[in-house]
Amino acid sequence: MRSRRIDIVDETFVDAAPALVRAQLDDDDWADRVWPHVRRQVARDRGLKGVRWKVTGQVDGEMEVWIEPWWNGAVVHHYVRGTRGPRAPRDVAVRHTLRWKRAVHGLKDRLEGKSM
Incomplete structure (x- = not known):
């Protein structure tokens, strides 16, 4: 039997002010498009440092x-700790x-002002 445990760690450098990155996290429409498979409830709002949520759904x-300030930008760290939900792939x-x-x-x- 495969483990139901989920541990995700990711980091991405964004050459923009941490406040601009943080503002995106407050956009519920954006967040719903990024994470449609979970329901989020804020567990800890860390201001410019980011947000921690309790999640349920495909991940519990x-x-x-x-958001870690780094030089003129920010390293955006993303963590998920939990288990695969009952109806999750x-x-x-x-x-x-x-x-x-x-x-x-x-x-x-x-x-960063780039477009494809």
């Missing part, structure tokens, strides 16, 4: 985006990671 546990961790990477790189491109 906690999720966090921590076996590859929910992979799907979550890919969805996050698309979202954070889209944010990076927009804030």
Whole structure:
């Protein structure tokens, strides 16, 4: 039997002020598009340092985006700790990671003034 445990760790440098990255986390429409497979409830609002949520749905546990100031930008850390929900696909961790990477790189491109 495969483990139901999910542990995701990711970090991406964004060459933009931490406050601009943080503002995106307050956009519920954006967050709902990034994480449609979980319901989020703020467990700890860390201001410019990010947000920690309790999550339920395809992942049950906690999720966090921590924004670390770095030079003229920020390292955006993303953590997920929990278990696969009862109706989640076996590859929910992979799907979550890919969805996050698309979202954070889209944010990076927009804030850095790049477009494809």
